[in-house]
Amino acid sequence: MVKIGITGGIGSGKTTIATLLKDRGYPVYIADSEASVLINTHPSIRKALTDQFGSSLYDKGVLNKKKLSDIIFKDKNALSLVNHIVHPVVMEDFIAWSQQQRTNLVFFESAILFEANLAAHFDVIICIYASLQTRIERVRKRDGISPEKVMERIKNQWSDEKKCQQSDFIIYTDRDLDINRQTTEIVKRIESKYFRSPESI
Structure with missing residues (x-):
């Protein structure tokens, strides 16, 4: 079983990617919840x-x-x-939960995966990235707060750039990008790396 961490700053689109993975039948552990x-x-x-x-x-x-x-x-x-x-x-x-799953891949979503020093627990880490302007707008609409309040929250976390530099893959979630295609390609690459058939080795 491959344990995959999903991280990214507030408003980056982590929930969207987690929902997409769940809809495809992959178990996703939402750390904050x-x-x-x-x-x-x-x-x-x-x-x-x-x-x-x-x-x-x-x-x-x-x-x-x-x-x-x-x-x-x-x-x-x-x-x-x-x-x-x-x-x-x-x-x-999470580990106990993972052992109950019946899939090759399990996902763990946390905004503070790196800040909490949890990276060593995962085989693969995916960073979810969106531009600062997109993140501010998403959180402003979602939570009904001012852009200044959004920035206060953003400043309390690592920057997305720093998170992505330490990740294995990046999914870009700005409005004009195909997140379905990106997610599919990354999952295929992970499965290919860890579960290659004997014929392909």
Whole structure:
């Protein structure tokens, strides 16, 4: 089984590519969504977070996201600590999930794959790339926020250029590009590399 990481900055088009892969029958693990579940349900995460930030971080068993956001905003070291607590559990969950799949390829989508030092867990990494103008417009429309607010979020992540430099493949998602063709070609190249028939060797 080949484990493939999908990354890219906010508004780059990761969700579109993940949906495209799912529609083709490939399993895709959405790290952000799964982390949100694990933060509320996994005992080791809950204990570590409450030990660090106090029991009031959870309200009736549910994480108080605003309180955690306020803590992180005031203390930059807190974000690193939260990531150190959450990301190893997410990777454990992903590995267990992968073992339940019945496909040659499994995908893991995360905007902060490199920032969280998760790259070593994957055989292949695909960077999803769009121009800065396209990303700002997408997020502005999606979240109903100003371009300035979008830029604040973008600046909190690695640049797409930096992510793509460290990736094996790039999918360009600006409006006039054929993402179906790009995705098909990349998947074929990965399958060809890892699952060549004896006759082709």
